[in-house]
Each structure stands twice: as C-alpha cells, then as structure tokens.
Amino acid sequence: MSDYKCPHCHAHLNVCDSIVFAAERPNGDKGLILIHPELGNYNADHHEDFMPKTGEKLEFYCPVCHKSLTSSKANDLAQIQMVDDKGTIFEIHFSQTKGEKSTYKIEGESVEMFGDDSPKYLNYFNLSQMK
Template identity: 45%
Template sequence: MATQYLCKACRGVLNVKTSIVLSAAKVNSSKKGLIYFNPELGNYSVTTHPSFRMEAGEEYTITCPICHSHLNSLKYDHLVRIIMIDDEGKEFDIYFSDIVGEKCTYKISDGYVEKMGPDATRYDKYFDVPEEDRKYL
C-alpha cells in the first residue's frame, strides 16, 4: 500500500495522484484557494492556480477539502496537522507550518519526533526533544 495522507477529522484521503490537496484561506482576508503539496516529506514545492498566489510570510487557515474541518492545530499555534499512513500501515501525525515560506515538518508517532526542513528548529518549543536524543532524529 502506498503512503496515504488523511484528514485528522474525517479521515478522508487527501492525496490524489501525485499531490496532497488542501484548501487554504488567508487569515483576515478573502483570499483563498486550493494547494497541491508534494507528498514527499521535506519537499516544500507547492502548486496553486495562477489566480491564487501565496506570498511568503502570509498565514493561512487550512481546511479539509472533503469535510471542511480546520486542520490548523489547536495545540500548536502556527502548525497544521494531518495524518500519514505509511506503506506498512503505521500511523503518524504530520505537522507543518501554516505560514508560507516556513519550511518545517514534524513526523510524530508514539512520542518519537522526526524533524525535517531548514526551519525545523523554529517550533522546537513544541517538540521538546532532549539534546542527547537529537542525533537520532
């Protein structure tokens, strides 16, 4: 089974063909559209329609295109959570930033945190990993 990404609310599958499809609305703005994310963790290339241009530093509310639930984390400000099921059926929480241009991804299962991206230290405070364990990340 190939890796799947699910909505944390309805568990609908968010990846279609070669992208994860999410709906985005800019905070305090009427600007909104669909985003195609690369399903490869740590790859931050995104695709949007030319009429929907996201600028670095903008913050977005991310919603499930299936059930319209907000996917922004209530626990961790500025992070969005979706679920990943890997090819062995193991489930992970995936967090990424809701701010355009911030390249950080956190893959979490059973308290084990795998951090990816050049901005991964930005939200270290949320994922307090002891220094001696960092070499394993």
C-alpha cells in the same frame, strides 16, 4: 507510498502526486493548494489567482469535510495523518506560513523533523528527537 488523511473525517487527501488542501489567506481569499507528498519537499501548486505571498500565515482546511487542520500543538502549524505502507499511523505537523520550511513527523514519543526552519517550533513538541 504513504497515504495522507484528514484527522477529522479520515478522507484521503493525496491524489496522484499531491496532497490537496483548501486554504485561506489573511485577506480572506480561499483556494486549493497542492503540496508534494514527500516530507521536506515544499513544492506547491495553486491557481495563478490564488497566490499566497511568502511570510503570509494561511489557514489550512480539509477539502472534504472543511474542518480546520490547525494543529493541536500550535496555531501556526497544520496537522494531518500519514499512514505508511506498513499501516503505521503518524501525526504530521507543518507550518501554515507560506515559505516556512518546517515539518514534523510524530509517532508516540518520537519526532522527526524536516526543513530548514524546523527548529522554530520544536519546543511545541515535548518529545525526544529522533536521531
């Protein structure tokens, strides 16, 4: 199974079967979001009092060092590192908008896309698409 890490402090973000994020809603509410570690699986868990609405743009933070995870490619995306079981490091970018299914896995010049909404941000990645 792959590991997920903060690109700033390199802390492991995955615990058990989730990737753990701190997140802030546009209204300033803050909470933790647990996201399924399989790319393209958008199952997420959070506290019942921290319920982002579909279409809300969140800001994701590392729960360890509290730095913003907003992507270097686009403000609408978050960015983390993935390390597969062979030790290969990938950049993972995904939409910070609740309900938007777009995830990008990048290694060098190649991008692999996941989710129905993934074409939306593809132009931010000046890369060839993996077939």
